[in-house]
Amino acid sequence: MSIRPTESSAHSSNLSGDDAAPIRHDWTREQITALFDLPFDDLLYRAHTVQRRYHAGRGLQISQLLSIKTGGCPEDCGYCSQSVHAETDLKAIALMSVDAVLQAAAQAKAAGVQRFCMGAAWRSPRERDLERVCAMVEGVKALGLETCVTLGMLTDAQAQRLADSGLDYYNHNIDTSPEYYPSVITTRTLQERLDTLEHVRNAGLKVCCGGIVGMGESREDRVGMLQTLANLPAHPESVPVNSLMRIEGTRLAHERDVDGLEFVRTIAVARIVMPASVIRLSAGREHMSDELQALCLFAGAGSVFIGEKLLTTSNPAPHQDRELIDRLGATSQESAPIQWIAKSRQ
Numbered sequence: 001m002s003i004r005p006t007e008s009s010a011h012s013s014n015l016s017g018d019d020a021a022p023i024r025h026d027w028t029r030e031q032i033t034a035l036f037d038l039p040f041d042d043l044l045y046r047a048h049t050v051q052r053r054y055h056a057g058r059g060l061q062i063s064q065l066l067s068i069k070t071g072g073c074p075e076d077c078g079y080c081s082q083s084v085h086a087e088t089d090l091k092a093i094a095l096m097s098v099d100a101v102l103q104a105a106a107q108a109k110a111a112g113v114q115r116f117c118m119g120a121a122w123r124s125p126r127e128r129d130l131e132r133v134c135a136m137v138e139g140v141k142a143l144g145l146e147t148c149v150t151l152g153m154l155t156d157a158q159a160q161r162l163a164d165s166g167l168d169y170y171n172h173n174i175d176t177s178p179e180y181y182p183s184v185i186t187t188r189t190l191q192e193r194l195d196t197l198e199h200v201r202n203a204g205l206k207v208c209c210g211g212i213v214g215m216g217e218s219r220e221d222r223v224g225m226l227q228t229l230a231n232l233p234a235h236p237e238s239v240p241v242n243s244l245m246r247i248e249g250t251r252l253a254h255e256r257d258v259d260g261l262e263f264v265r266t267i268a269v270a271r272i273v274m275p276a277s278v279i280r281l282s283a284g285r286e287h288m289s290d291e292l293q294a295l296c297l298f299a300g301a302g303s304v305f306i307g308e309k310l311l312t313t314s315n316p317a318p319h320q321d322r323e324l325i326d327r328l329g330a331t332s333q334e335s336a337p338i339q340w341i342a343k344s345r346q
């Protein structure tokens, strides 16, 4: 079935009616493929129109991600330097103290960050570690920041414990399509990931869930990934779209770059199939030109991570991000110019 525009189609390129970009959970592969296949201009026009309709005046959401427990992870995600299966010289670091995390969060807030994300390299958290993470969440919330954690698989009870601590978002990515998934990771099934997402939703937490582009997958896989996300019972509030950071010693270190315009198409299609979600331009910005990043924002990305590191991989230098955001005239979530309070300190 095609969704190529017709005058009468609810998916017409003329997005003037309320039905033109409905929130749907029944996307077919053919429909999503047809979006990818649109002429670039048409796709961007449609995606940006959805962005204006659902996110008018919302400004750029700015997050920072801290690795609170690094390395030694038993999972075998082929892209990750923190896996014990990767041959990298990454030094494992035990779970940080609450005080050290709160210090980092306070610095992030001073640098204009709105959401503070904390990641731990676990298959799933142990109970006593979870208690410490909950104390971190409470402390970060008290600083006036939104909170997100990514800790691996959760039970219902663990998700509830995190919700009780005041956590806003839980991140757990599906990474890629169901078909390509076993080429990326074998120690945890996609269904296990979906089960964790269900526990997170049941606990009333907001969901951050997306994937990675450039792992050797085909466009069909990118279609499959977006279909899986868009047909979840509720769309993730936050959808990170990462460009693979190739790390020597990981299984996917030598995958070929995905064409920048194909990356923009992936962002644009994500924008259209999950209209109300915030699409996050996540890992890989370091290797993108300013112009490519600007195109991703125009295509529907509404959030970036700032700070020198994204867990263990590098990110653009803070001054580069400040300059780019200022040059683009981007506003903060409150529609005000972004205040770089700590400019002189970074």
Ligand code: SF4
Pocket (backbone or CB within 6 Å): 073, 074, 075, 076, 077, 080, 081, 082, 083, 120, 121, 122, 123, 152
């Ligand atoms: S991506 Fe997460 S779960 Fe996978 S190996 Fe890395 S730290 Fe472990």
